[in-house]
Amino acid sequence: MSNSKRKLPEELRSHRWYGVNDLRSFGHRSRTAQMGYSREEYAGKPVIAILNTWSDINPCHSHFKDRVEEVKRGIWQAGGFPIELPVSTLSEPFQKPTTMLYRNFLSMETEEVLRSYPADGCVLMGGCDKTTPALLMGAISMNLPTIFLPAGPMLSGNWNGKKLGSGSDTWKYWADLRAGKITEQDWQGVEGGIARSAGHCMTMGTASTMTSAAEALGMTLPGFASIPAPDSRHAQMSAKTGRRIVEMVWEDLKPSDLITAKSIDNAITTTLALSGSTNAIVHIIALARRAGVELTLDRFDELSRRTPVLANVRPTGEYLMEDFYYAGGLTAMLAELGDLIDGTQATVNGCSLGENIAGAEIFNDQVIRRRSNPLMPNNGLAVLRGNLAPNGAVIKPGAADPKLHVHTGPAVVFEDYNDMAARIDDEHLEIDENSVIVLKNAGPVGAPGMPEWGQLPIPKKLLLKNVRDMVRISDARMSGTSYGACVLHIAPEAFVGGPLALVENGDLIELDVPGRKLNLKISDAELARRRAAWQPLPPRFERGYGALHQVHVLQADNGCDFDFLLRKKAQESGADQSVDKASGEPEIH
Ligand code: FES
Numbered sequence: 001m002s003n004s005k006r007k008l009p010e011e012l013r014s015h016r017w018y019g020v021n022d023l024r025s026f027g028h029r030s031r032t033a034q035m036g037y038s039r040e041e042y043a044g045k046p047v048i049a050i051l052n053t054w055s056d057i058n059p060c061h062s063h064f065k066d067r068v069e070e071v072k073r074g075i076w077q078a079g080g081f082p083i084e085l086p087v088s089t090l091s092e093p094f095q096k097p098t099t100m101l102y103r104n105f106l107s108m109e110t111e112e113v114l115r116s117y118p119a120d121g122c123v124l125m126g127g128c129d130k131t132t133p134a135l136l137m138g139a140i141s142m143n144l145p146t147i148f149l150p151a152g153p154m155l156s157g158n159w160n161g162k163k164l165g166s167g168s169d170t171w172k173y174w175a176d177l178r179a180g181k182i183t184e185q186d187w188q189g190v191e192g193g194i195a196r197s198a199g200h201c202m203t204m205g206t207a208s209t210m211t212s213a214a215e216a217l218g219m220t221l222p223g224f225a226s227i228p229a230p231d232s233r234h235a236q237m238s239a240k241t242g243r244r245i246v247e248m249v250w251e252d253l254k255p256s257d258l259i260t261a262k263s264i265d266n267a268i269t270t271t272l273a274l275s276g277s278t279n280a281i282v283h284i285i286a287l288a289r290r291a292g293v294e295l296t297l298d299r300f301d302e303l304s305r306r307t308p309v310l311a312n313v314r315p316t317g318e319y320l321m322e323d324f325y326y327a328g329g330l331t332a333m334l335a336e337l338g339d340l341i342d343g344t345q346a347t348v349n350g351c352s353l354g355e356n357i358a359g360a361e362i363f364n365d366q367v368i369r370r371r372s373n374p375l376m377p378n379n380g381l382a383v384l385r386g387n388l389a390p391n392g393a394v395i396k397p398g399a400a401d402p403k404l405h406v407h408t409g410p411a412v413v414f415e416d417y418n419d420m421a422a423r424i425d426d427e428h429l430e431i432d433e434n435s436v437i438v439l440k441n442a443g444p445v446g447a448p449g450m451p452e453w454g455q456l457p458i459p460k461k462l463l464l465k466n467v468r469d470m471v472r473i474s475d476a477r478m479s480g481t482s483y484g485a486c487v488l489h490i491a492p493e494a495f496v497g498g499p500l501a502l503v504e505n506g507d508l509i510e511l512d513v514p515g516r517k518l519n520l521k522i523s524d525a526e527l528a529r530r531r532a533a534w535q536p537l538p539p540r541f542e543r544g545y546g547a548l549h550q551v552h553v554l555q556a557d558n559g560c561d562f563d564f565l566l567r568k569k570a571q572e573s574g575a576d577q578s579v580d581k582a583s584g585e586p587e588i589h
Contacts, residue, residue: 006250009044013144014081017118018042028118042081046249048242049119050075050082051110053131055089060128060207061151063198063229067238071123071149074242080121080249082242085113092129092207100477101449103130103137103283104553104562105545110138119144121249123241127151127200132210133283136219140255140290141565145248147348148219149241150211152229153321154199164194166201167481168315171455179463199229202321204313205480209276210283212330216270217287218258218347222356226329228322244349253350259291263345266353268300270330272307273337275316275380277480278394278488279452286559292567297392297557301383301516308374309398310336312367315483316398317375319367327367331360336371379513384487386519387527388499388509391491391557393473397513400485401469405513407485408521409434409471413505416441417453425460433462436471436509438500441537443475444553444560446495448540454478454488471511473518475500475556487511487518489556495537496555502530 010019017028032042050071054064068084075082088106090099114122124135127150139146157164173190176182200207208225215225221241227234264284271280281300288295310333312318319327334341335357343354362368369375376398384393397405412435414420420439423429431437437456444450456472471485475493478486492498499520503509508521520527541547552562 005252007252012046012120012249014047014118014120019044045079045081046120046246047118048075048080048082048245048249049114049117049122050084050125051087051113051122051135052084052125053087053089053128053135054125055091057094058089058091058128059093059195059198060091060154060200061089061125061198064125064151067149067235068125070235070238071125071242074239075246077239078243078246080242080246083117083119085117087113090128090130090134097447098449098451099130100451100560101546101549103134103560104549104565106131106134107137107141108565110135111141114139114142114144121145121245123245124148125151127207127211129200129206129210129279132207132214133287136214136287137290137561140259140287141567143254143256145245145251145253146219146255147221147241147245147248148214149238150214150220150225151200151207152227152231152234153202153208154195154229155197156202156320156322157194157196159189159193163320164190165203165314165320165481166194167205167479168203168483169194171482175458175463175468178460197228197230201481203315203481204274204276204311204321206277206279208313208321209271209274209280209480212274212276213267213271213280213284215330216266216334216341216353217263218345218353219255221349222347223329223331226321226325228325248348251350253348255291258346258348259287259293260345261293262342264288264291264293264295265299265303266341266345268303269307269337269340270334272304272380273309273333274311274313275309275375275396275398278381278396279477279480281381281394282477282489282556282560285557286561289559289561290565290567297383297394300381304381305378307340307380308371308378309376309380310369310371310374312369312375315481316380316396323364323367327364328360328362331357332362333368335360336362336368338371382513382516384511384513384516384518386510386517388473388503388518388520389490390499391555393487393490393518395485395487395513399483404469404471404485404511406511407436407471408508408510409436411436411438411503411505411507411509413438413503414440417447420456424457427461429459431459431462433465433467433470436473436511438503438509439472439474439476440494440500440503441475443490443493443495444555445540445550446493446537447476448546448550450475450477450556450560452477452479452482454486455482455484456486471509473500473509485511491555491557493555497534497536499527501534502527
């Protein structure tokens, strides 16, 4: 699969920084000497940028300080020159209002760091939710030889002998606490036991979904996405990644050689078979379009109709990522998917995906189901359309009470998150289990950043009546670790005047998952009257990154990328813009 012609040292991009004999390269070499390196340690070697999203506030990446040393070891062993470059950490639990606001920020940083420094290839170290798509989007746009190094899931949580899953059990026990079913002391026990090691969330949240999608795309070494973060095999794989990226530079094996419409289909099929996070839809659309693949929501729905759910992992299933790894991991699941996966697609190790998964075995077919005994035969995801979502909305039917798959009920409307937080538990709120909870202004522009607010809370008075699921609709996203009959990603969003903005209390809303419909049951004339009367809210930001975001972010059905980051004709023609820019005369200090 590799390109047959190997690069010469003089053809390396970094040669322009180090190899030529001029005043400028003197500066680069003397400053490298300042760091303790002599010429023979780097001259003529591929320079590998290691983009590390480690920080003191990202618990999912706390092992990256060690892993980066293992990557460097592999790079040295293979005759490369490693350069570690810290980039934005996007720590899901801590960054507000949402890491999604900053996904494009990290993707821009990734592209620009690679462009502006003497990188010949790169290793991307990520895993916590948005870090994976952000790093990949930037690297795809830059198109240097790239390997993604997934953080790996943390160990299973444990409390009083019960296995705890990230997110999913937080929502479950929080509901139990609010309903008086567990004590404050129990709740503190859950707090202490739910996250027991380094690594990303170990349910099938966005992190496990996107790292698996990255592997199916061919962007990680085979089998890497499933290895738990503290496992010594994770460290071994990190060193292998370092060795392999050096070879990829000589082979000039780039993302554009790996990412095709078919490998994108493999990533989508993987996401569906995992019953992965709905967030992956937004991210895979953005990735695909950076690579020039014109992916739309409809492709997810088409593949969903034929793809069985095989991963019995929470929140849709029963187990956790540690169990999934011991059951054979992603390679075993991809092998079981058989003809639903296109094995001809190239991957970073120089072999095809089919070669990488050949012979992979399932060791526990309760955790990774056989195609003859799937968790769900198909339809792990549904794309809805109708007068309430002309450009689409999504739902994860497997995470919803089946009784709610076809449901019509009166809307209870919240104008924004603060309105919802203030009134949802008001005992005078007119709501029952047949109502449809509606949250507006939680989309890419309006929230801003489309936070994971889509698992709208069940009112306390209904929780006390043991109501555990209701139809809830919004233009927000939902954590992959969440569950419920939550319609998400409604496009266009309310803030920009989508029909969601026009919903009023008491309007009937029709959800029909088998029919793929989401409709507001009012007349066209009434809808037009409300549209004419609609007044936009003032912009959320007046300056800074937020102001740039609100002007340029695309809607959810278009992947929430910035319009100016979409692939342009110059890149399609193969021009390496980075080299053109890098060859300008720099300042010499
Ligand atoms: Fe980092 Fe969930 S908090 S992946």
